Amino acid sequence: MSQTNLRESSLSEFESAIAVTRHSESAFTAEVDGDWSVAGAVNGGYLLGIIAQTLRLNSPNAPDPLVLSTYYVGPSQGGVADITTRMIREGRSSATFAVDLAQSGAPKITALATMGNLAGLPEDVATTAIPPELPEPDQCINVAEAPGDFVKSAPLIKRYDIRLDPDTAGFAAGRPSGRGLLQGWIRLADGTEPDALSLLAFLDAFPPVMFDLGHFGWAPTMELTAHLRAVPAPGWIKVKLYTRNIAGGMFEEDCELWDSAGRLVAQSRQLARQPRG
């Protein structure tokens, strides 16, 4: 546990880890928590939480990212991050911001977001997408029970409770399906119910979809755009991750998050570089 977590123990582990300190209208710092790392780099989904938390301080009346586009221009490490924001335009019920995050003077993230109020959106739903059919969580594969060396190199795994659908977890036994599909369940490991900001983290918390195609190397995200569409109901979140266009040394990875009420609460697409492995 980092110092921040000890200081702010009334917060959940995730809330503590994305805490941001304001220094002026547009200047912030965060203590990036290395416990949210995989293979030596801080996880991109966790960093989305820091970006969104920073924007919340700028936008109290429109506290949720309706859409957030993040470009990862360098791998982040545990330690201080300097964050600057710039308001592009403020509307009646939404506002658009630019955000930059640097560590030791080196740019790590540049992002754009339109903030709004998810709780204030109209209730109409006409979604045609269908949630994935999954075995119950206790019938799925608990990622935290993966072989010890893997978990040691990926402390991120202990931040979540992830259960993979056995039908899409063949990669763990050396039998990737080749479909480019991973499905399963996720919740925060400390039992905190999902909210808008933890949804952002969930969008990039699963193993890379390329595992299901037999490519196990690191697949650095170039860009990830997330749409948040509703406040999630309490309970497990269903995750569906897939890729359909692997070409030119890059692939897209689409993620859907479904809440316990059966709503498609978040969608993301990222462009990533193909692992060399």
Added chain:
Amino acid sequence: MSQTNLRESSLSEFESAIAVTRHSESAFTAEVDGDWSVAGAVNGGYLLGIIAQTLRLNSPNAPDPLVLSTYYVGPSQGGVADITTRMIREGRSSATFAVDLAQSGAPKITALATMGNLAGLPEDVATTAIPPELPEPDQCINVAEAPGDFVKSAPLIKRYDIRLDPDTAGFAAGRPSGRGLLQGWIRLADGTEPDALSLLAFLDAFPPVMFDLGHFGWAPTMELTAHLRAVPAPGWIKVKLYTRNIAGGMFEEDCELWDSAGRLVAQSRQLARQPRG
């Protein structure tokens, strides 16, 4: 035809319309051409061309947007636009930039892009997505032959040669399918072969996918992220446009562009506000 088009008649209509003048390292102007408008607002896809052309001037060795995320914060009009760019990070073979476009001092677009060189990417393709099956272009519905009032309010239509698959064009006869799917063919009306920048325009050139759900009002784009994955082969481009998550007064619209060689050369997803109609 605008003055710009007459001045630079060796260029295609699209190339002339996205011409940009450089005033300093980071300051540019463009003459936004009102002939690329629908219902009184300049088309977002055409504006992507202006953004990308500006970035090309900043990034001659990495001339193509591999990924471009654009936030439309106000409707653009024909006339001068002031564009500023900022380099975020330059890598070995790619560079990331921020771009802002304003008219008469009012912000209209803010964008991020990572530029690269499509022609220099590895040749490997492992795409699992399947191109749409379409009748030949001359068996499809020519949008330019739509009723006169419609074309009059949408001069954009004359910039393209768009042929809609009759199976997804029921909306034109008052019988939208309700699937949230539009498919067809596109090319530039003046016969110019497709390139990286015209692909960007094609991603937002079709009628809104909400037409197939019986909603005919204007659906303003909040954000659009485009991935360019290959230089297109000459010939018609196949377009597939669909939506799966209509909720909270917003919907996502996914677009795929397939070239005549059967490659998925571009993908986009936008978040838009639901039409009131």
